[in-house]
Structure formats: structure tokens, C-alpha cells
Amino acid sequence: MAFDSLSEKLQNVFKNLRSKGRLTEEDVKAALKEVKMALLEADVNFKVVKNFVKTVQERAVGQDVMNSLTPGQMVIKLVNEELVNLMGSETTEIALKPSNEITVIMMCGLQGAGKTTTTAKIAGKLKQKGRRPLLAACDIYRPAAIEQLKVNGEKQGVEVFSMGTSHKPVDIAKAAIEHAAAHNENVVILDTAGRLHVDEDMMGELQEIKENIDIDQTILVVDSMTGQDAVNVAKTFHEKIEIDGVILTKLDGDTRGGAALSIRAVTGCPILYVGMGEKLSDLEQFYPDRMASRILGMGDVLTLIEKAEAEIDQDKAREMEKKFRKAEFDFNDFLEQIGQMKKMGGIKSILGMMPGMGLPADLDIDDDVFKGTEAIIYSMTPEERGNPALINPSRKKRIAKGAGVDIAEVNKLIKQFEQSRKMMKQMSGMMSGKGKKKGRFGGGMPKLPFGF
Structure with a gap:
């Protein structure tokens, strides 16, 4: 981070x-x-x-x-x-009108900040909250931006309104609002054009839209990796067109993070969301208290819980817990757990949100650590994955060859698996009420994968 x-x-x-x-x-x-x-x-x-x-x-x-x-x-x-x-002390939401009225949101920012992708991410967030968003392609200078918006809109299940590149952005915006009114859509998000740097043409275009259309929220998208430049860009935009909030992108990257700590103080504008990856789901609500806890190494348990609730199938989780308690899990369950951790942002992201982990800045942990493990498991037959007891020396040799690893790696994984299953069986006994140690583990089974 x-x-x-x-x-x-x-x-x-x-x-x-x-x-x-x-x-x-x-x-x-x-x-x-x-x-x-x-x-x-x-x-x-x-x-x-x-x-x-x-x-x-x-x-x-x-x-x-x-x-x-x-x-x-x-x-x-x-x-x-x-x-x-x-x-900013308090979390700031995007201000929306009652659902029977249309809220118009204008997205702006420089080229390369991730504005078009972020626009689609916001549409997805609002759709999850029960809104009916419409994306409007107002960047008439980059046909690729219009196509990108259409592709991302389709992935989010959100309609994209486009009139190509031959109309003025203000006219496209007006037509998009009329279209939304006619099709019962209650949020219109305008994806405006960016430039390589702040210039009069871009600001003039944004001002023209604001003068002719009742814009409810003007949101600036800035690249956190540009550091102080991001703060200066936010200051300039706020002075020229008055922004209501900021979305910081690429906060998961190798950046020093100064923009997140400076923007509110310099511009007075709140940070609404932070982009934590390239996937359309990688957009987090910005909570100042949670971010402060992360910075000071105190973890961010609430965000971790929310990620788990959003990404993990609760029925599968309950089924997995039953298997853990009975020590009946297999390599298919292991693959399931790896997939769940990836959905939640990967190991480093999860550990970074756990209190007291204090991960070194140069610690290189990513999902690649599981690639060798996954290759070994996928080299097993379905029967072997479901019943690891079948794996004898000759099968191990075949599995190692199929995964392109030394047989020692296969032995190591199977040993970790057996130790984990043995440990789960012991813990299950402790928690069953037969011994005096009931409750020692807090009434819940660990959810990290075997051996990790």
C-alpha cells in the first residue's frame, strides 16, 4: 500500500x-x-x-x-x-438527490489518472446501493475513451449514453439527462475529457457544462502516485470550477501517499473514495479513521470484515467451517481458500489490515506465492484432490512433472496439508466441550489456508 x-x-x-x-x-x-x-x-x-x-x-x-x-x-x-x-474526521458520501429525482455527477481529471475506469467503478457502487445510473461519454477527443466506457459499463451492467465525437460535450450531457428521465434512470455520471496538464480549454469546457447544466456533484479524480502534483492539480481544479470531492487512484501502488494526507488540508475538499487496484471492484470508501489506523500499523479490521462480507460466499464459508471442524477438508477446499483471498485483495492486503502485523515496506508478498502451489494441485487428478490419501510416491512423481517442480515441493505441500488437518482435528476436540480448554481459541476456527 x-x-x-x-x-x-x-x-x-x-x-x-x-x-x-x-x-x-x-x-x-x-x-x-x-x-x-x-x-x-x-x-x-x-x-x-x-x-x-x-x-x-x-x-x-x-x-x-x-x-x-x-x-x-x-x-x-x-x-x-x-x-x-x-x-477530514468524518467519512463523506457522494450527495445524492431523492431517488425520484435525477442526480447529475460530473467526473473530471487529467489524462492517465484513471478517470474513465473510476467513473465506471462509481456507477457500480451506486448500482449496488439501489440507484439506476447512466454513464454519459462526454470525452469527444478520445474515441478510445468512449469505447473503454462502453466496455466497463457493460461489465457493471450499467447503460452508457454516447453521441460519438461530433457533438459538443455540453449537448451530450443535456441529451444524456433527457435520456435518463425517459428511461427511469436517476443518476447521470458525465465522463468528461482530460488533458495531459491543466489548460484553459479543458477548464472552459467544464465551466460551460456547469453554466448550462445543474451539476449536483463535481468529482475530481487524481493519481496519488504523482504526490504533491496531485495536490496542486486538486487545488487548481477547485479554484477554477469548485469541486465537491476527490477520488484518489493507485493508492495500492508504490507511492509515498502524501496526496491523501494533504488534499483535504490544502483544498478543503473531502476524499470520497480510493482506488486500490485495476479491477472494477477495487474502489474503497475513504474512512479517515481507518486510514490513520493503517498508517500507524494498527490495522483496519472493519474494512477487512466488509471485504469478506462482500466477496465470500457465506454458505460456502459455513460449509468450509464444518469441514474444518471435522478435519474433512481436501485440496479442492485449499484452492477455494486461495481464490477467496485473491478476491479480498491478496495476502499482503489482508495482513496489512490486521492489527499488529507491522509489515516491512519492502516485504514482497503477492498472490504469485500461490502459483506453484496451485500448479501442483491442478496437476493432481480430481480423485487425488478429493482424497489426498491416494497420493503415493509414483503419483507424486507424476504430479511434480506436471507442475514443473521438484518432487520435494510436492512432498512439502502434502506434509503441510497433513499437519494442518491434524491441527484442525486437535482444535476441534478442544472446542467440542469435552476438555477444559473450551473457548481458548475464541469460539472460531482459523480461516487462513493450510500451512500459512
């Missing part, structure tokens, strides 16, 4: 604070000096950093903190609170 490097540095600072029984004012100042450097290296706006550190320092050297039993923890709590304040 974008904040991995910043998170690691801040956690190191706080580790030193926690190790001290009592804090002096100098201890706090020294720690905050390191916090300041970490934020600047993450490309957070200089003025924002200066005000942030000043506010935390003024609160941290107060009597309540310095005289508390755990001053180090109190300072961390203050940093967390101020991070939340910096990013």
Missing part, C-alpha cells in the same frame, strides 16, 4: 517512545522531529506537516499526557487523532 514506508518509519519512532517509562519534553520533541521527517519523505505538503507537528507537540507536552502512566501511548493516540483530523 502507498503508506507502507511511512507506516514502518512511524512505528519505529513509536517503538522508542513506548520503551520509555516517563517522557520529557525533549523526548516528545525528538520523536516529533522524526515524525516530521517521515511525513516530508512521504511527500506530504510542507505547510501541512508544519501545522500537524505543531498541533501534536502543543497537545503532547500538556500535563495530562506527560503525567500519565503511559505517556508514549498517549502521544501515539494524539498522532492518530490529528491524522484523522488532517484527512
Whole structure:
């Protein structure tokens, strides 16, 4: 995630604070000096950093903190609170009119920020909430953008309104609203043209749309990987056409994340969503408190739960739990679990949301770690996957050859599988009420795949 490097540095600072029984004012100042450097290296706006550190320092050297039993923890709590304040305190939703009226949303941004894809992602989110969106292709300069919108709209099950490239964007927008009214659609999302940089033509076009159409929400899409440039772009757009909110894309990439910590403070505009991948489902509501927790290495359990609820089939999950309790799972179940983890964003994403994991910024974990495992399992026959006891030495040799791996890798996987099944059987016995250790595991079975 974008904040991995910043998170690691801040956690190191706080580790030193926690190790001290009592804090002096100098201890706090020294720690905050390191916090300041970490934020600047993450490309957070200089003025924002200066005000942030000043506010935390003024609160941290107060009597309540310095005289508390755990001053180090109190300072961390203050940093967390101020991070939340910096990013907006409260979650902001896209403002929609009552469902019997049409809400018009204008999407804008520079080329390359992911605006057209994000427009389709928003349509999908609104459809999930029971709205009936219509996508309007108003980028008349790039035929590829119109085609891209049509393809993504079809994937989302959302109609796309297009008049090609020979009409003015404002006329396309007007016609799209008329079409929505005639077809009982209650949200019109305008995908406007981007440019390589902010210029008068683009701003003039957006202003013309706003002058002739009652736009309810103007949303800017910015690329978080451009750091301070993203903040400057947001500031310029807000000054020229007045935006209502920002969507940050590519926050899953190798970026320092400064834009997310600066945009609200510099523009006063809330961050509505963050793009966490290229798939049309990879768009997360922006929660300042959850993001602050992630940055400080405290995890984000609520988002993890929401992802699980959205992506995991509950009937299959219950069936899997029964198998775990009876230690009857097989390699087909293993494949099912790998698929579920991929749907939830992969291992690194899941671990990053779990409290106390403190993953190093350079830790390279991705779904590729499962490719060899999947290759081995897919090289088994359906009978072998369903009944691993059938796998004898000659079968192992055939499986290894089919997967293109050494037979030692096959042995390792089967050994992990057997150990996991044995462990699940033991745990199931502990939780059955026969022994005194009932409840030791909190009343739930682990859901991570075997051996991981």
C-alpha cells in the first residue's frame, strides 16, 4: 500500500517512545522531529506537516499526557487523532438527490489518472446501493475513451449514453439527462475529457457544462502516485470550477501517499473514495479513521470484515467451517481458500489490515506465492484432490512433472496439508466441550489456508 514506508518509519519512532517509562519534553520533541521527517519523505505538503507537528507537540507536552502512566501511548493516540483530523474526521458520501429525482455527477481529471475506469467503478457502487445510473461519454477527443466506457459499463451492467465525437460535450450531457428521465434512470455520471496538464480549454469546457447544466456533484479524480502534483492539480481544479470531492487512484501502488494526507488540508475538499487496484471492484470508501489506523500499523479490521462480507460466499464459508471442524477438508477446499483471498485483495492486503502485523515496506508478498502451489494441485487428478490419501510416491512423481517442480515441493505441500488437518482435528476436540480448554481459541476456527 502507498503508506507502507511511512507506516514502518512511524512505528519505529513509536517503538522508542513506548520503551520509555516517563517522557520529557525533549523526548516528545525528538520523536516529533522524526515524525516530521517521515511525513516530508512521504511527500506530504510542507505547510501541512508544519501545522500537524505543531498541533501534536502543543497537545503532547500538556500535563495530562506527560503525567500519565503511559505517556508514549498517549502521544501515539494524539498522532492518530490529528491524522484523522488532517484527512477530514468524518467519512463523506457522494450527495445524492431523492431517488425520484435525477442526480447529475460530473467526473473530471487529467489524462492517465484513471478517470474513465473510476467513473465506471462509481456507477457500480451506486448500482449496488439501489440507484439506476447512466454513464454519459462526454470525452469527444478520445474515441478510445468512449469505447473503454462502453466496455466497463457493460461489465457493471450499467447503460452508457454516447453521441460519438461530433457533438459538443455540453449537448451530450443535456441529451444524456433527457435520456435518463425517459428511461427511469436517476443518476447521470458525465465522463468528461482530460488533458495531459491543466489548460484553459479543458477548464472552459467544464465551466460551460456547469453554466448550462445543474451539476449536483463535481468529482475530481487524481493519481496519488504523482504526490504533491496531485495536490496542486486538486487545488487548481477547485479554484477554477469548485469541486465537491476527490477520488484518489493507485493508492495500492508504490507511492509515498502524501496526496491523501494533504488534499483535504490544502483544498478543503473531502476524499470520497480510493482506488486500490485495476479491477472494477477495487474502489474503497475513504474512512479517515481507518486510514490513520493503517498508517500507524494498527490495522483496519472493519474494512477487512466488509471485504469478506462482500466477496465470500457465506454458505460456502459455513460449509468450509464444518469441514474444518471435522478435519474433512481436501485440496479442492485449499484452492477455494486461495481464490477467496485473491478476491479480498491478496495476502499482503489482508495482513496489512490486521492489527499488529507491522509489515516491512519492502516485504514482497503477492498472490504469485500461490502459483506453484496451485500448479501442483491442478496437476493432481480430481480423485487425488478429493482424497489426498491416494497420493503415493509414483503419483507424486507424476504430479511434480506436471507442475514443473521438484518432487520435494510436492512432498512439502502434502506434509503441510497433513499437519494442518491434524491441527484442525486437535482444535476441534478442544472446542467440542469435552476438555477444559473450551473457548481458548475464541469460539472460531482459523480461516487462513493450510500451512500459512
